[in-house]
Amino acid sequence: APATHTKLSVPSLGEVTVPTGLFINNEWVAPAAGETFATVNPATGEHLVNVAHASASEVDTAVRAARSSFRSTWGMNVSGVERAAVISKLADLLERDADLIAALESLNSGKGIRMARTSDVADAVACLRYYAGLADKIHGQTIDSFGGEKLCYTLHQPIGVCGQIIPWNYPLLMWAWKVAPALAAGCTVVMKPSELTPLTALAMSDLAKEAGLPAGVLNTVPGLGATTGEAIARHQDIDKVAFTGSVATGRRISIAAAESNLKKVTLELGGKSPLLVFDSADVEEAADWTAVGIWFNSGQDCCASSRVYVQENVYDAYIAALKKRAEACAIGQPSAEDTSFGPLISAGQRDKVLAYIQSGRDEGASVVTGGRKWPQSNGGFWVEPTILADAHEGMKVVKEEIFGPVVVVSKFTDEAHALALANDTTFGLAAAVFTNDGRQATRVARALDAGTVWINQYNYIHAGVPFGGFKQSGIGRELGTYGLEAYTQVKAVHQNL
Ligand code: NAD
Numbered sequence: 001a002p003a004t005h006t007k008l009s010v011p012s013l014g015e016v017t018v019p020t021g022l023f024i025n026n027e028w029v030a031p032a033a034g035e036t037f038a039t040v041n042p043a044t045g046e047h048l049v050n051v052a053h054a055s056a057s058e059v060d061t062a063v064r065a066a067r068s069s070f071r072s073t074w075g076m077n078v079s080g081v082e083r084a085a086v087i088s089k090l091a092d093l094l095e096r097d098a099d100l101i102a103a104l105e106s107l108n109s110g111k112g113i114r115m116a117r118t119s120d121v122a123d124a125v126a127c128l129r130y131y132a133g134l135a136d137k138i139h140g141q142t143i144d145s146f147g148g149e150k151l152c153y154t155l156h157q158p159i160g161v162c163g164q165i166i167p168w169n170y171p172l173l174m175w176a177w178k179v180a181p182a183l184a185a186g187c188t189v190v191m192k193p194s195e196l197t198p199l200t201a202l203a204m205s206d207l208a209k210e211a212g213l214p215a216g217v218l219n220t221v222p223g224l225g226a227t228t229g230e231a232i233a234r235h236q237d238i239d240k241v242a243f244t245g246s247v248a249t250g251r252r253i254s255i256a257a258a259e260s261n262l263k264k265v266t267l268e269l270g271g272k273s274p275l276l277v278f279d280s281a282d283v284e285e286a287a288d289w290t291a292v293g294i295w296f297n298s299g300q301d302c303c304a305s306s307r308v309y310v311q312e313n314v315y316d317a318y319i320a321a322l323k324k325r326a327e328a329c330a331i332g333q334p335s336a337e338d339t340s341f342g343p344l345i346s347a348g349q350r351d352k353v354l355a356y357i358q359s360g361r362d363e364g365a366s367v368v369t370g371g372r373k374w375p376q377s378n379g380g381f382w383v384e385p386t387i388l389a390d391a392h393e394g395m396k397v398v399k400e401e402i403f404g405p406v407v408v409v410s411k412f413t414d415e416a417h418a419l420a421l422a423n424d425t426t427f428g429l430a431a432a433v434f435t436n437d438g439r440q441a442t443r444v445a446r447a448l449d450a451g452t453v454w455i456n457q458y459n460y461i462h463a464g465v466p467f468g469g470f471k472q473s474g475i476g477r478e479l480g481t482y483g484l485e486a487y488t489q490v491k492a493v494h495q496n497l
Pocket of ligand 1: 166167168169170192193194195223224225226228229230233244245246247248249250252253267268269270301302401403429473
């Protein structure tokens with residue numbers, strides 16, 4: 001049988017033993033059929049470890065464990081105060097093991113080690129703490145308007161067993177966004193990390209057990225989307241599936257959920273987020289934030305500022321300022337402390353991004369900077385920070401999500417023109433407006449079709465602030481109290497007095 005734990009050489013930590021099995025009912029088990037899949041280091045293209053592939057029948061075993069613990073402990077018989085204590089302990093353990101978890105995240109996803117530590121791990125800790133704080137504050141209402149003869153009240157009860165399917169761009173943080181509110185609400189979980197980046201979700205399983213999570217509350221079933229993911233989406237005894245990933249997969253999961261047991265679905269999907277620069281804005285500041293928006297995580301970000309519209313009289317100054325930022329990106333090896341710009345996740349993703357750049361050239365956009373593989377890539381999957389200017393509506397690079405370090409820039413004349421261009425998209429995840437006119441900022445924020453709008457900044461996300469998409473960027477919200485509500489259901493109780 002494949003190993004449930006495997007030795008792995010991790011930069012700056014040396015050889016460590018990492019879990020590579022299935023985590024079901026608080027135990028590590030090997031896949032019965034012996035199937036595994038390989039996970040790779042995107043900075044070198046080298047094989048890291050083989051990870052267990054959960055079959056449909058192992059997903060079913062995990063669901064049974066989750067159902068049993070939902071009924072016997074976590075969902076029905078554990079108080080909010082006790083849930084809060086366990087989630088809070090999990091946050092402490094993640095902080096304790098921050099160096100290891102950050103190193104695994106960096107190695108498996110290619111992001112710079114400093115970013116993994118100060119952003120991914122720190123934000124995951126904050127998310128766990130936020131939901132630990134809410135776990136004992138789940139309240140309903142009393143509705144007493146029946147003249148003394150009736151009393152009605154509501155209970156906010158956990159939805160039940162939740163399937164959670166997450167992507168590879170923020171493997172740990174997406175894990176925290178999913179697991180923390182589910183556990184806080186009293187749900188139990190069957191978690192499938194991305195097949196490209198399973199290592200931190202597996203490592204977190206051990207920490208969850210150590211934190212005191214009862215057996216069966218959190219089960220981790222790594223595997224491919226079309227098999228393990230599909231088995232979750234189609235399972236008859238999963239009450240809800242929560243997904244982050246592409247629009248195409250979100251649609252498939254929605255169909256599978258509807259065709260099976262009509263399980264509840266929340267979706268966080270892609271984006272093509274517009275960033276508007278008005279001529280009153282500080283152009284240098286707008287360029288700084290655009291760089292954060294499009295080159296953070298090498299552009300593999302669902303809210304990447306990938307479509308920029310600039311008022312025509314400041315267009316040239318903005319392009320010059322953004323070009324300087326692109327050329328100053330700290331491209332390098334993920335294990336180096338000063339690297340901010342790592343490789344893309346896979347050769348396939350790199351080739352897809354390069355094909356988009358070529359399509360932009362073919363359709364008449366000009367490449368201001370970048371546009372190639374990073375010359376020092378060796379076996380890794382880097383694409384240079386890239387600016388495509390003089391883009392226009394209708395170009396493929398303006399319409400479609402590239403999910404890489406490529407920003408398309410074009411001009412607008414006035415506010416109405418800017419809004420028409422910004423909202424001309426099937427997506428609606430995020431948007432930004434740069435202006436020094438306060439009334440204009442408020443007007444434009446209100447008119448943009450997006451679940452998040454930033455004014456004179458970009459990419460700021462906080463566990464207490466809801467996040468999610470308009471249009472085809474998703475269904476439902478994560479984070480904040482909305483993110484907790486997504487794991488509860490309301491029961492109305494009518495009492496005859
Ligand atoms: P993806 O849709 O290919 O995969 C995401 C997850 O879904 C993986 O775990 C995968 O194994 C699983 N999956 C694939 N096919 C499946 C199927 N048929 N049934 C069930 N599960 C299946 O997405 P990706 O390439 O991993 O991630 C990139 C995409 O995710 C981008 O489009 C990006 O915009 C989006 N994204 C969105 C957010 C957000 O919060 N809105 C965050 C991160 C990424």
